[in-house]
Amino acid sequence: MHNFEFVKPSSVADAVAALKDEDALALSGGQTLMPTMKQRLAAPSKLVSLTGIAEMQGVRQSGGVLEIGAATPHAVVAREAAAVYPALAALAGGIGDPAVRNVGTIGGSLANNDPAACYPSAALASGATIVTNAREIAADDFFQGLFSTALEEGEIITAVRFPIPQKAAYAKFEQPASRFALTGAFVAKYAGGVRVAITGASEDGVFRWSEGEAALSSNFSPAALSGLSVSADGMMGDLHGTPAYRANLVKVMTQRAVAAAS
Amino acid sequence: MPKDSGIGASTKRREDVRFLSGKGVYTDDLNLRGQTYAVMVRSSVAHGKIVSIDTTAAEGMPGVVAVFTGEDFKDVGGNPAGWLINSRNGEPMREPKRPVLAHGKVRHVGDAYAAVIAETYQQAKDAAEQLAADTEIEELPAIVDMAAALADSSNRVHDEIPDNQCFDWGWIEDNRAAVDAAIKNAPHVTTLELVNNRLVPNAMEPRASIGEYFPGTGDYKLTTTSQNPHLTRLLIAAFVMGIPENKLTVVAPDVGGGFGSKIYHYGEEAVVLAAAKKLGRPVRWTAERSESFLSDAHGRDHVTKIELASDLEGNFIAFRTETLANVGAYLSNFSTATPTFLHGTLMAGPYKVPNVYVNVKTVFTNTAPVDAYRGAGRPEATYSLERVIDKMCRELNLDPFEVRRKNFITTDMFPYTTPVGLPYDTGDYHATLDKAMEIGDVAGFASRRAASAAKGKLRGMGLSTWIEACGIAPSHLVGVLGSRVGLYDAATVRVNATGNISVMVGAHSHGQGHETVFPQIVAEKLGVPESSVEIVHGDTSKIPFGMGSYGSRSLAVCGVAVTKAIDKIVAKGKKIAAHMLEASEEDISFADGKFSVAGTDKAKSFGEIAFSAYVPHNYPLETLEPGLEETAFYDPGNFTYPAGAYICEVEVDPETGKVEVCSFTCADDFGNVMNPMIVDGQVHGGVGQGIGQALLENTSYDENGQLLTGSYMDYAMPRASDVPFYKVDYSCQTPCTHNPLGVKGCGEAGAIGSPPAVVNAVIDALHSGGHTHVKHIDMPVSPSRVWSAING
Amino acid sequence: MKVSITVNGKAVSGEIEGRTLLVQFLREGLGLTGTHVGCDTSQCGACVVHVNGKAVKSCTAFAADLEGAKITTIEGMNNADGSLGTVQQAFQDHHGLQCGFCTPGMVMSSAALLAENPKPSEDEIRHYLEGNICRCTGYHNIVKAVLAASGQDADQIAAE
Incomplete structure (x- = not known):
């Protein structure tokens, strides 16, 4: 790993200022960034740790919305969101392994937008709002393909606001080696309809399965999806699964999420 | 009532205390005054011509103290293959030189062509990056597929070998x-065509080596992650660097697993020694896991067509196999033995089949070298046999248990020489099969299958009845088969003056528990407490000699050497006792730690005899040397032949193709058992690895020779949630007939017997769900492959 | 830069670079070599330590990020008299280790599990240890050791 300057600001404003330097990167847990730096695939001149900023920590409920500070570790979400938004808590409790969950954060996960990460599906299926130091971004606008988001250079996520659904569940089929999602389906039922977000499957990263949403919005049951078939076009293919296999998992995992949510 | 000490007791491991307290000392834990750090510069292409290496910039970087390239080692010897195999036409195998650092060409991704030594690890790493940038390699087409490699003589891994064979x-x-x-x-x-998937051994401790040179004496010391420090010394001394053995000490301290991958001598060991001499400072190197994936010797990688001829009742008439075995880019030390004499000679299994023929073509490719990995050849043989037998049973609608039963060699047939030349000394294959069926509750399978079906899962049961030849030795046999070394082992038993005992053994412990088990044997034989016996291993300057630990040989070969040395101690003790007790030597008996005169109550304790040997005031000095220390070398008369029956039950989720192992039952015959707790652990570990091979582990190179599964992100290691509790039994014991301990070896059993049981269970599950078109799925039987097979 | 932390109850401080990993600080800076490095992708778990009571992979934490933290390593798990602690003793009793290399991380993860969940089921243990890879034991005796350390009848549960 190349060396860098390490700073740990205690306020969002200081963090934003520190990130103005060229080649500065935010560190928010670093469970993905650090292995990347070890391989020398990332070589920031400065790392700005976001985990010392009190205002970016914690899980808060306000009305029908659950707000999570962006630097909140997965383990804390798993514990503190359990009563209010159990599906989200269960997702957080299934990311990586316990040691990773103690350090990795929701903001880090969303900003990285790994196509096989779990959190993007929850944000997208919940119609979450991504709050940054500068603005609020709807999840539908935030995810822009593999490892790509609407964040500007130096912009940091400070919190994520999840509208709390009537019912929801996440069903993940794990890639056998990494334990990331080979395909994961997050289903959330709101008064206005059902949203389904799929991670791990598409070449374009997390996406909403609109046919599934339509079918489930009129009949929220696994059987409602039986007649649908998912096209393998645009699905990822690798050692762990062909595009056709992933297309199958989109439907199967969505059905299982619906069953779990029902 | 189980024993609480000595042979057969489940003595807790003494070595655990240091490992559990963080006080183990592995190679990378050492911290030497003046040490420097080596980083290897490795090829990023699978096949290429080294056009130029400009070391100038790297040499000038901060902290850099030396840079080595292949040029620096071009005049030293190559790392040799340990076995000479002849082709069918009588020609000897092709043996390209395996250089310390690649010279002229790089032949696989990860092939090291230079090494940078610096004051700190980071400085060495920085300079290695610079050196890679300053190296021009002209990329050549990669040779990855074995059949294509044999067919195309225009593209060669080694220029002098036209067909890559x-x-x-x-x-x-x-x-x-x-x-x-x-x-x-x-x-x-x-007929069945199958792939025995290439595996990366993945001992959890990455390879590491530290070279030291002592200019005052001209001595070298290599501390390294080795399963066999003497073999490493021999290879470095006699073949690679020409350092006399008496000027080179090789130490393998605590070693974090091996599974075969740490048997071999690797180029990094020569680099750190040469660099230590040049610099007059210790030079250390530790692999990153990514390097281990690229440069450790891999295992398996066979493509086989097997035919089983039978009558319609399932009586075996013949097995015939044709195998392509990948040796990778260079011949690793055991690589030519693994697909031949550790594979072909097992191709009769435990069966009285009259006709067997095996053909193996070994192929050079632009991939990492392939060598012995836990089981080594025997898992490949077992997998081919047990899969084709399972397929035959389906084709002829026969019961797989009954088919095994009617084909087993029966107990009245031993000793039995198979048509592939192995003299099995003893066994009882019906007994282990019966035991497995009992503890695996085969009778209750139908109700378990029904319960699975109620959950929407397909349940299957798979059987594998396996045999292996292990206790790797004897020299006279392995010599006939092409081995260039002998395969005996050695031990020194040193009784110290106050009666405690040091035992220097040639076997190296890297998880097997020798530090606990060998004292159990010594204590039992000498009637002393286990706690008074200490084992010394892993240091060529302290132990007499040894061929190391692999091939389930520690106990069956080295353990017997220990008992032979003890026999000599007892014999000498009797002479001393006879003198002290004024009796005739013939009248002295030794039991329970006491030398007694027959028919009297006159006796001397073991401690008294030991003391007398070192303080020989009343001692037969005219006929006997003082001291009480004996060495024995032991070269057995035959391999040992553990065997057993494994039954696996799986549930397949037909919607996702995911296979869950619900139960795994092992009934093995290891002969006599020294420490049941440790035998349990060895079987568990082997089965865990076998389940890994069957369901998870895939080593995949793309057509350019890039390793697609080069980290734990893509190489699926078995985790705790992938496996069940195993049912392990070894109460069927037919003791080995040719070693005095009656032991056979248990280290590899689990990895040999388990993969076909798992795959047979998956096929059984799919057939039960009506997917009878699925005849075979290659390992790893991943969810995607199962789902594709169902829907294909 | 300088970092001050508490390791196994002892205040320590040392000069580090930004890139210094916690595991490097422990092994090279403090000579606490019980914590091992088995991979470079944050998966094998041989390096697990406790940071403020939570299991953390010390190969994937910067020392600089841990100013003021309380770290416990395998060297801090023995009883005050030097004997093995409860989890360690259960690993020895049930042969939950062979080569010993993954063992420190296994023990630290297991201890973290038992702190969160004093009587875990077999299934909970297996899932909690997902980030700890062992190549020797096939996990059987590790799971038994954790069951035993939690006061459950490991032999009976394993036989069921």
Whole structure:
């Protein structure tokens, strides 16, 4: 790993200022960034740790919305969101392994937008709002393909606001080696309809399965999806699964999420 | 009532205390005054011509103290293959030189062509990055597929080997015509083409080596992650660097697992020694896991077509196999033995089949070298046999348990020499099968299958009845088979003056528990407490000699050497006792730690005899030397032949293809057992690895020779949630007939017997769900492959 | 830069670079070599330590990020008299280790599990240890050791 300057600001404003330097990167847990730096695939001149900023920590409920500070570790979400938004808590409790969950954060996960990460599906299926130091971004606008988001250079996520659904569940089929999602389906039922977000499957990263949403919005049951078939076009293919296999998992995992949510 | 000490007791491991307290000392834990750090510069292409290496910039970087390239080692010897195999036409195998650092060409991704030594690890890493940038390699087309490699002589891994073939071996060639005729005339022939998937051994401790040079004496010391420090010393001394053995000490301290991958000598060991001499400072190197994936010797990688000829009742008439075995880019030390004499000679299994013929072509490719990995050749043989037998049972609608039963060699047939030349000394294959069926509750399977079906899962049961040849030795046999070394072992038993005992053993412990088990044997034989016995291993300056630990040989070979040395101690003790007790030597007996005169109550304790040997005031000095220390070398008369029956039950989720192992039952015959707790652990570990091979582990190179599974992100290691509790039994014991301990070895059993049981269970599950078109799925039987097979 | 932390109850401080990993600080800076490095992708778990009571992979934490933290390593798990602690003793009693290399991380993860969940089921243990790879034991005796350390009848549960 190349060396860098390490700073740990205690306020969002200081963090934003520190990130103005060229080649500065935010560190928010670093469970993905650090292995990347070890391989020398990332070589920031400065790392700005976001985990010392009190205002970016914690899980808060306000009305029908659950707000999570962006630097909140997965383990804390798993514990503190359990009563209010159990599906989200269960997702957080299934990311990586316990040691990773103690350090990795929701903001880090969303900003990285790994196509096989779990959190993007929850944000997208919940119609979450991504709050940054500068603005609020709807999840539908935030995810822009593999490892790509609407964040500007130096912009940091400070919190994520999840509208709390009537019912929801996440069903993940794990890639056998990494334990990331080979395909994961997050289903959330709101008064206005059902949203389904799929991670791990598409070449374009997390996406909403609109046919599934339509079918489930009129009949929220696994059987409602039986007649649908998912096209393998645009699905990822690798050692762990062909595009056709992933297309199958989109439907199967969505059905299982619906069953779990029902 | 189980024993609480000595042979057969489940003595807790003494070594655990240091490992559990963080006080183990592994190679990378050492911290030496003046140490420097080596980083290897490795090829990023699979095949290429080294056009130029400009070391100037790297040499000038901060902290850099030396840079080595292949040029620096071009005049030293190559790292040799340990076994000479001849082709069917009598030609000896092709043996390209394996240089310390690649010279002229790089031949696989990860092939090291230079090394940078610096004051700190980071400085060495920085300079290695610079050196890679300053190296021009002209990329050549990669040779990855074995069949294509044999067919295309225009593209060569080694320029002097036109068809990329190392050898074309037939076993037994003289029997080929008879086997062909038997198959041609047989009522039924089952054919199966299968892949025995390439595996990365993945000992959890990455390889590491530290070189030291002592200018005052000209001595070298290598501390390294080795399963066999003497073999490493021999290879470095006699073949690679020409350092005399008496000027080179090789130490393997605590070693974090090996599974075969740490048997071999690797180029990094020579680099750190050469660099230490040049610099007069210790030079250390530790692999990153990514380097281990690229540069450790891999295992398996066979493509096999097997035919089983039988009558319609399932009586075996013949087995015939054709195998392509990948040796990778260079011949690693055991790589030519693994697909031949550790594979072909097992191709009769535990069966009284009259006709067997095995053909193996070994192929050079632009991939990491392939060598012995836990089981080494025997898992490949077992997998081919047990899969094709399972397929035959389906084709002829026969019960797989009954088919095994009717084909087993029976107890009245031993000693029994198979048509592939191995003299099995003893066994009882019906007994282990019966035991497995009992503890695996085969009778209750139907109700478990129904319960799975109620959950939407397909349940299957798979059987594998396996045998292996292990306790790797004897020299006279392995010599006939092409080995260039002897395969005995050695031990020194040193009784110290106050009666405590040091035992220097040639076997190296890297998880097997020698530090606990060998004292159990010594304590039992000498009637002393286990706690008074200490084992010394892993240091060529302290132990007499040893060929190391692999091939389930520690106990069956080195353990017996220990008992032979003890016999000598007792014999000498009797002489001393006879003198002290004024009796005739013939009248002295030794039991329970006491030398007694027959028919009297006169006796001397073991401690008194030991003291007398070192304080020989009243001692037969005219006929006997003082001291009480004996060394024995032991070279057994035969391999040992553990065998057993494994039954696996799986549930398949037909919607996702995911396979869950619900139960795994092992009934093994290891002969006599020294420490049941440790035998349990060895079987568990082997089965865990076998389940890994069957369901998870995939080593995949793309067409450019890039390793697609080069980290734990893509190489699926078995985790705790992938496996069940195993049912392990070894109460069926037919003690080995040719070693005095009656032991056979248990280290590899689990990895040998388990993969076909798992795959047979998956196929059984799919057939139960009506997916009868699925005849075979190659390992790893991943969810995607299962789902594709169902829907294909 | 300088970092001050508490390791196994002892205040320590040392000069580090930004890139210094916690595991490097422990092994090279403090000579606490019980914590091992088995991979470079944050998966094998041989390096697990406790940071403020929570299991953390010390190969994937910067020392600089841990100013003021309380770290416990395998060297801090023995009883005050030097004997093995409860989890360690259960690993020895049930042969939950062979080569010993993954063992420190296994023990630290297991201890973290038992702190969160004093009587875990077999299934909970297996899932909690997902980030700890062992190549020797096939996990059987590790799971038994954790069951035993939690006061459950490991032999009976394993036989069921």
